[in-house]
Amino acid sequence: MQPPEQPVAGQPDTTIRRNADQLMAAINKIQTEKPTSYRDNTPLPAVGPTPPVQQPGPPPMSQWAIDASGVLKAVSVASLPIGGALWVVGQIEPWALGIILGSPTVAALAVARLVAKVKDANQAAPQPVTNHFHGTVHHDERTVTSTTRGVIAKTRNQLPR
Numbered sequence: 001m002q003p004p005e006q007p008v009a010g011q012p013d014t015t016i017r018r019n020a021d022q023l024m025a026a027i028n029k030i031q032t033e034k035p036t037s038y039r040d041n042t043p044l045p046a047v048g049p050t051p052p053v054q055q056p057g058p059p060p061m062s063q064w065a066i067d068a069s070g071v072l073k074a075v076s077v078a079s080l081p082i083g084g085a086l087w088v089v090g091q092i093e094p095w096a097l098g099i100i101l102g103s104p105t106v107a108a109l110a111v112a113r114l115v116a117k118v119k120d121a122n123q124a125a126p127q128p129v130t131n132h133f134h135g136t137v138h139h140d141e142r143t144v145t146s147t148t149r150g151v152i153a154k155t156r157n158q159l160p161r
Contacts, residue, residue: 058066089097131139148155 058069061069092100133139144157146155146157
């Protein structure tokens, strides 16, 4: 029994090379035996016996017609509330209509004023400062004033004494 061949540094392994050659030979054999594609050059009939079938989606039309139909759909949907409101106006007495339409407006204005007052109260209140320190900490609250003057700027930071 012979010992297996030891690969030499910088040289390919002979078993890997042999497997790669076998794989390439099998691929070449397949490619020469069978075609992988086929083109049928016979002309298609102008009219066939099969009737046309309705396709899914919008009917065939130009891009302009598709855009116009979308606009018409949007306008028709937007006209429903207006038409309903006009119908209601014709059916109700004017004073009752004033109460119905005026009540939500008055309520909305009252809520808006309340929200504005709460917002002003929150902004006027000082925000609490909460500091959490763990271990030895030196807290320095000095204010540094800075002055910058001249074309070639020189900044002088001055600490209060």
